[in-house]
Amino acid sequence: MTITYKDAEGIAGMRVAGRLAGELLDYLTPFIKPGVTTNEIDRLAEEHTTQVLGAISAPLNYAPGGHNPYPKSICTSINHQVCHGIPNDKPLKKGDIVNIDVTVIKDGWHGDSSRMFMVGDVSVAAKRLCRLTYEAMWRGIVMVKAGAYLGDIGHAIQTFAEGQGLSVVREFCGHGIGRNFHEEPQILHYGRPGTLEQLQAGMTITIEPMLNVGRKDIKELGDGWTIVTKDHSLSAQWEHTVLVTQTGYEVLTLSAGGPAIPSFVPVPADLSVTK
Template identity: 70%
Template sequence: MSITIKDAAGIAAMRTACRLASEVLDFLTPHIQPGITTLEIDRLAAAHMAAQGTRSATIGYQPPGYPPYPAHLCTSVNHVVCHGIPADKPLKKGDIVNVDVTVITPEGWFGDNSRMYEIGECSIAARRLCQLTYQSMWLGIEQVRPGARLGDVGHAIQKFAEGHGLSVVREFCGHGIGQRFHEDPQVLHYGRPGTGEELVPGMTFTIEPMVNIGRRDIKEMNDGWTIVTKDRSLSAQWEHTVLVTPTGYEVLTLSAGSPAVPDFVQGMARAAA
């Protein structure tokens, strides 16, 4: 597989797909409260995707060696790092949960994003983890410009997270995206500056760091999908899909309900209305 460079029509299609993916999370946000089950979050998301004319990229998704994924989104609670399968256990005060949504438009374009949600009053440590993971994602995004390299993105995330005593999961990474769910390049959330693929305008990929309070070691559960921290420490993840522009970057997965962009962000180009 090689990196696909999107032309003007492809970029416009990606803007639409990614905005719609973000709007699923906008719709879900007021519902994600103590007492809701992640299965109910999944049901609400499926109904909203149908209403907007998209479909889930995850349900039935089956990479080689995996069972078919059984849900319309991923819900990763507390020590679940990623790929948590929705279940009938209610969320309770103090939980943190990542909700990861990928939609496919009728034209076949994919939009992918995730957000963290704090359920009721959370511990200081949990809130700090969610906040610092969000900032680390944006610090990675801020490295995106033509001529930069993917190692610059990974290094910025790793340096910030580890500088705050957190650890970065290395087994999972961001990825190119377009008319396929997962394309080249792989976007590592650690690395050395000046290494890796050179960024050029028209590339679209996700940046989605998974950051743990404890050690970075992980393990896979028996369902073949759910990834947890080995030491059962809390884990957080945020995800945006970005476009490399001629002058920097554009975050494609922004919508009216997206969380506020950190004050330190300078390089963002917003999509035209």
């Protein structure tokens, strides 16, 4: 396993890329409402990324082994879509929940983040799923520090999610990130404490749990990208890019317009984003 550890220059680059990913989600937030199409959101994202942020959209034409090039600048996964939903001309409707997943490249460094959005009034079950998935992500983040294990992150997420009656998608996971979109190691959202790779300062990783109201089983649609729940149950995902430090972590994709950090999370005094 080849893991890249970022030096001071790399960390500085990742901070900028992460900040821009958060700012892009902030920019898109007011547009996500009933009647807008995900193609329109995608157009706005691409325009803002290139013309305002001076960055590049990493998903556009991304083609990992065995996949056709991804045709859009962001991923938009609605209701029972787990991840990698492709924007289209179908309008969002009241009651939908949608994950917007963005990755920007700035000066060669990648910043990756996603959020859940509730379109108009949504069901109690949908609100609960979005809230608990956000908390599950943070349950994993707070485990991060040099000397901890990847299994500690997965175990924290899994035990919390399953304790709330939700299931954890197994086939997709977080990942290392830096000059490459996807690097080693894989960050599983389930597991046993004290197992897998040990974290070291300078690692940059994504933590991005996908939780389902129903069973954990998923399937891929014919477009070769969109993943959905087999039982058609609602799914949610949140994602942050995180730097491992000697004493803990730094969340690189926080932004002023993001949701409040859960009260159980110890917020460092020097956190630059006021919540």
